[in-house]
Amino acid sequence: MSLTVRPVEYADQPDYTRLGGEAFGTPADGRPVPTREEWEAAGFREWGAFDDDGLAARLRVYGFTSWFHGARVPTAGIAGVAVEPERRGSGHLGRLFDAALEQAREHGEVISTLYPTAPGIYRRLGYEVVGSFDDVDVPLLNLNRVAAPEGVVTRRATVADFDAVVAVHHRWAAAQNGPVSRAEKPFWTPPEKFFADYTGVTLAIDTTQGAAGEVIGFASWIRGEGYTPATALMEVDDLIALTPDAARALWRTIGSFSTVVGTARVSTSGLDPAWLVLPDLTSTVHSAHPYMLRILDVAGALGGLHSPLEGARVPFAVGGARDLDGAWTLTVSDGVTHLERDALAIEDVHHERPVLSPNGLALLYAGAQSAANLRLAGHLTGAPDHDTTLTALLPHRQLHVRDYF
CATH class of the missing domain: 3.40.630.30 (Gcn5-related N-acetyltransferase (GNAT))
Incomplete structure (x- = not known):
């Protein structure tokens, strides 16, 4: 056929x-x-x-x-x-x-x-799980015990605050690995539609620098139906805070619904620092969505990245996918990574340099696994001399994803 x-x-x-x-x-x-x-x-x-x-x-x-x-x-x-x-x-x-x-x-x-429904299918294509986007249920009664913030107040956002909300997301996302930038369709939303999608968007305002204050966090939420705590559920799409007190202020605002809502279903990922201000982590994962990544262009993904390892030189190879197979040398100069393609056949390099599978390359790039763990999983073979450098090559950033597609 x-x-x-x-x-x-x-x-x-x-x-x-x-x-x-x-x-x-x-x-x-x-x-x-x-x-x-x-x-x-x-x-x-x-x-x-x-x-x-x-x-x-x-x-x-x-x-x-x-x-x-x-x-x-x-x-x-x-x-x-x-x-x-x-x-x-x-x-x-x-x-x-x-x-x-x-x-x-x-x-x-x-x-x-x-986002896979069956990760094994996509592993064969070079994708690997690097994180998870989760909906987590939090009892609102617990939020009433969050310590009061200092110098931070909350207020309801309006369309005029859209740029401030975007700026908070930008500052948070730029410090992580993985978040969608929300700068392109379908993730960019016009201001009017963004606010129309929610019952409310709550801002955390730093008042220590003056009466007007600076927006240092936001939570977007949908109130949901009912007013019996045993059954009522509200949804929180984003709870993003740039300081601990911003997180406390936003959690306490969500917790103020506890007399009529029993549970907040919060979209999150990894060990989110905004959760570290909670008195306990009593919560239930309602649904988990693993997130998989594949490298399409070795030089495009690994070149031009900022690295603290000035002067480092790491030969490596990628084997197991015809579109990625090859040998490379990565160097760091002026704080930036540079890649050079080496004229070596993949079958000739195992004795002289580490060899990553496509899955291992994805995990290393995302910071999801160390070189030592990649060897345990069979995604890194060949000479082990550069394993420590491979692990330390890129500054560690937590993997967070907040947009499902």
Whole structure:
């Protein structure tokens, strides 16, 4: 049976929508096919694998930037992956990813990320789990015991505060690895729509520098239904604080609902410093969404990064994916990493330099695992002489993700 992999056209949308419904479920009122105007305005890239019987597999690519190592990195976010049940296991997915990721490189995207439903499928394609986006349930009664902040007050945000909210997210995200920058569609939201999506957005204001104060944190929340604490639930999409007192002020504001709401379902990731001000960590993970990463361009991802290891020189290689295979030498000069491609065959380098699998490269880049742990997992082989330097090459930043796609 012949197979054609190509970008999805608007004429393919009925089959594309049907296949998505089979994979992810269909609402009771059906899943409508988008209008041409909606589809063209969405800003994503869709790919399909077509055989003699029609659309066999599909995926969607979001082009955006995410924060890694203090810079906004062009990223291909993969979503909506679906294969028709009768064609699963046929190899269609591999060819679909090959085409979509090649186009991503042409767009200058040097990494790719996704939220998997089955991580094993994507591990075979070079992706690895580097973090998790979680919804965590917090009893509001516990928040009433958060210590009172000093020099910080809260107030309700308005559309006029949008730039201040964006600035807080920017400062927080730039200090992490992983967050979507929210500078591109579909993650950039017009101010009016951003505020319309929530019951309220609460600001934490530093009043120590004057009456006007500086916005140093925000929480966006949806109140939800009901007023019986045993059953009422509110949702908190973001609770981002730039100081401990900002975190205390925001948590106490959420906790003030405790007479009518029993639980706050908070979107978070990793060990968020905003949670360190809580008197205890009594909470329940409602849902966890692992986040996977793949490197698309070794030089593009690892070159030009700030590193504290001035003068370091690390030869390494990547093996196990034909689009990444090769030998490299990384040096640090003027505080920045530089990569040079070495004219060595991958099979000739194991005795003289460390060799990373594509998965190991992703884990090392994200700061999710040390070189020692990569060896334990089988994602780093070859000479061990540079393991310590590989681990210390990039300043450690926590992995945090707050946007699901």
